[in-house]
Amino acid sequence: xxxVHGELTVVDxxxxxxxxxxxxxxxxxxxxxFHFALCGGSTxxxxxxxLAAESENVIDWLSVDVYWGDERCVPGDDPDSNQHLxxxxxxxxxxxxxxxxxxxxDEGPDAYALRLGEVxxxxxxxxxxxxxxxxxxLFPGSEALDADPGQxxxxxxxxxxxxxxxxxxxxxSAIARARLVVFTVAGAAKRDTLRAVIDGADLPAGRVTADRxxxxxxxxxxxx
Ligand SMILES: O=C1O[C@H](COP(=O)(O)O)[C@@H](O)[C@H](O)[C@H]1O
Numbered sequence: 001x002x003x004v005h006g007e008l009t010v011v012d013x014x015x016x017x018x019x020x021x022x023x024x025x026x027x028x029x030x031x032x033x034f035h036f037a038l039c040g041g042s043t044x045x046x047x048x049x050x051l052a053a054e055s056e057n058v059i060d061w062l063s064v065d066v067y068w069g070d071e072r073c074v075p076g077d078d079p080d081s082n083q084h085l086x087x088x089x090x091x092x093x094x095x096x097x098x099x100x101x102x103x104x105x106d107e108g109p110d111a112y113a114l115r116l117g118e119v120x121x122x123x124x125x126x127x128x129x130x131x132x133x134x135x136x137x138l139f140p141g142s143e144a145l146d147a148d149p150g151q152x153x154x155x156x157x158x159x160x161x162x163x164x165x166x167x168x169x170x171x172x173s174a175i176a177r178a179r180l181v182v183f184t185v186a187g188a189a190k191r192d193t194l195r196a197v198i199d200g201a202d203l204p205a206g207r208v209t210a211d212r213x214x215x216x217x218x219x220x221x222x223x224x
Contacts, residue, residue, distance in 0.1 A: 072165040
């Protein structure tokens with residue numbers, strides 16, 4: 001399959017493949033701390049629950065700093081918040097992390113960008129892909145797609161109105177600084193979009209680059 005930046009693998013067990021990929025990245029880490037950015041959406045929950053289970057006795061979560069790739073502008077304990085998902089599906093199960101850096105729309109993009117600037121490269125950024133081809137909160141036709149290359153975090157909204165709530169998101173240039181980006185794509189509703197990305201359509205998910213980009217795709221989402 002051509003057209004995506006990176007390696008695309010079709011898997012039977014998406015959460016299991018995700019957990020293995022993160023564990024391998026942890027085992028290959030180069031620094032004392034491992035910097036890991038989470039996402040939101042429906043695919044992420046089972047992936048985090050599986051990672052929590054499989055990383056027991058493997059990942060030292062007290063050596064992991066946790067970030068988010070995007071966030072909806074709601075309180076952190078709101079069921080719509082990506083922070084809420086990450087805490088409930090992963091952090092509460094593994095007992096915490098060295099440090100947790102939620103994105104906060106109240107604090108705005110600059111504080112988060114400052115923190116990311118101090119870190120340099122994130123080890124792993126987990127991303128999903130919506131049926132419209134958005135990833136993180138980078139929506140087709142939205143302003144954040146054209147963020148200045150020096151801007152790491154942006155506020156954004158979906159101009160189509162399909163994805164509700166204002167957002168904060170990493171920009172393409174922030175994502176490009178990652179050692180590894182792991183996409184997880186599940187379900188038949190994503191199949192045509194993934195085909196379009198593979199065929200080179202100008203959709204946000206297709207514009208993602210990093211040192212290494214891995215696409216883990218379940219059988220329902222895999223184009224024929
Ligand atoms: O709105 C969002 O959606 C994307 C895609 O989620 P998925 O479950 O359809 O893969 C997600 O990556 C992002 O973090 C979230 O805020």
